[in-house]
Amino acid sequence: MNRKRFVAGNWKMNTSMNEGFQLLKDIMDRVSESDLETCDVSIFAPFTHLKVFQNTLNGSLMQLGAQNCHHEEAGAYTGEISADMLASVPVAQVLVGHSERRQYFGETNELLAKKVDQVLKHGMQAVYCYGETLDQREDESYIEVVTNQISTGLFHLSAEEIVKVTLAYEPVWAIGTGKTASAGQAQEIHAHTRSILREKYGEEISAQLRILYGGSVKPSNALELFSMPDIDGGLIGGAALNAQSFEAIIKA
Ligand code: PEP
Numbered sequence: 094m095n096r097k098r099f100v101a102g103n104w105k106m107n108t109s110m111n112e113g114f115q116l117l118k119d120i121m122d123r124v125s126e127s128d129l130e131t132c133d134v135s136i137f138a139p140f141t142h143l144k145v146f147q148n149t150l151n152g153s154l155m156q157l158g159a160q161n162c163h164h165e166e167a168g169a170y171t172g173e174i175s176a177d178m179l180a181s182v183p184v185a186q187v188l189v190g191h192s193e194r195r196q197y198f199g200e201t202n203e204l205l206a207k208k209v210d211q212v213l214k215h216g217m218q219a220v221y222c223y224g225e226t227l228d229q230r231e232d233e234s235y236i237e238v239v240t241n242q243i244s245t246g247l248f249h250l251s252a253e254e255i256v257k258v259t260l261a262y263e264p265v266w267a268i269g270t271g272k273t274a275s276a277g278q279a280q281e282i283h284a285h286t287r288s289i290l291r292e293k294y295g296e297e298i299s300a301q302l303r304i305l306y307g308g309s310v311k312p313s314n315a316l317e318l319f320s321m322p323d324i325d326g327g328l329i330g331g332a333a334l335n336a337q338s339f340e341a342i343i344k345a
Contacts, residue, residue: 098132098319099259099303099326100343101220102333103160103188104139113142117149119336128343129154132326135186136333137220140174143182158186158220161194164207176211187212188328190222190246192265202245209246213254220259220328221246222307224282227266239282240289252294260286260304261328267308269330276317276324279306283323312341319345 108116117136124134135156138146146157159182163173179187189212190205200208205221212219223242225235239262247258262282267274274282283304291299306318307328318324332338 096301096303096325099135099305100132100339101135101137101158101186101261101305101326101328102339103137103191103307103328103330104333105160105193105330106139107334108139108142110142110145113138114145114149116334116336117142117146120339121150121153121155123336123340124155124343126154132343134343137186137188143179143184147182147184156185157182158188159184160188160191162187162189162208162211164204164211166211176208176215176217180215180217184217186218186220186259188222188261189219190242192222192224192263192268196265202242205246206249209250209258213250213257218257218259220261220305222261222263222328224263224265224268224308230264230266235282236285239286243286243289244293248293252298255290255294256298256301258302260302261307262286262304263307263328269309271309273309273311273314273318274306276321279318280321280323283321287323310342312338312345315342315345 135158137158137160150157159179162176162179163170167175189208194200209219223239225238229235229238264274286304287299290302303325305326305328306324310327310329311332
């Protein structure tokens with residue numbers, strides 16, 4: 094199965110409107126249409142930037158994503174952003190379950206299942222993040238932890254729905270720490286992920302689903318990680334804030 098590569102930049106809570114606009118323009122100048130024919134590229138920008146970015150990207154193959162949404166449809170949730178609002182921008186994708194949301198905002202697998210439903214209901218794709226903490230890796234419970242994150246967050250979806258989801262394995266101990274999982278460590282979890290997707294949805298669907306790796310991906314390690322058979326691209330944090338590094342990762 095030939096899965097199209099996918100590199101996504103998660104800007105987190107970084108860049109003013111002007112800085113963000115300049116960074117987007119720099120990335121657009123560097124990433125060619127031929128890069129985008131072989132690799133999907135999406136920018137997960139802060140909410141405040143989305144409409145301007147959508148206008149700027151109009152006509153480009155580069156896609157736009159949001160970093161979060163609320164799990165309810167609408168209502169008295171001051172300060173929150175709904176999937177319906179994001180679809181009206183429009184954005185193509187929404188990140189669900191980033192470890193920083195799980196860790197700092199107490200998001201559980203059960204809550205994330207509802208967010209995934211909202212994203213799909215409004216016609217967008219979900220990028221569902223999962224991954225173990227350092228303690229869970231060291232006490233060897235990590236396979237069980239990631240299995241539970243995937244099954245509770247996603248396995249209520251039908252076959253027609255799951256194909257609108259990209260998975261992103263991000264070991265918490267590797268995010269923003271400079272410590273990357275080795276290509277072998279990442280491949281182990283990616284292969285496990287694909288095997289549980291196969292058990293649940295069958296060979297054809299599991300072979301078509303994309304599984305990204307995230308956690309201190311940089312130009313120097315991207316090629317080795319992306320060469321693994323079950324790693325289909327990357328979710329990039331720090332290195333996505335530098336147009337040159339982001340371009341080099343896309344080219345890898
Ligand atoms: C992330 O935020 O999803 C991420 C992987 O960050 P970093 O690349 O900085 O580790």
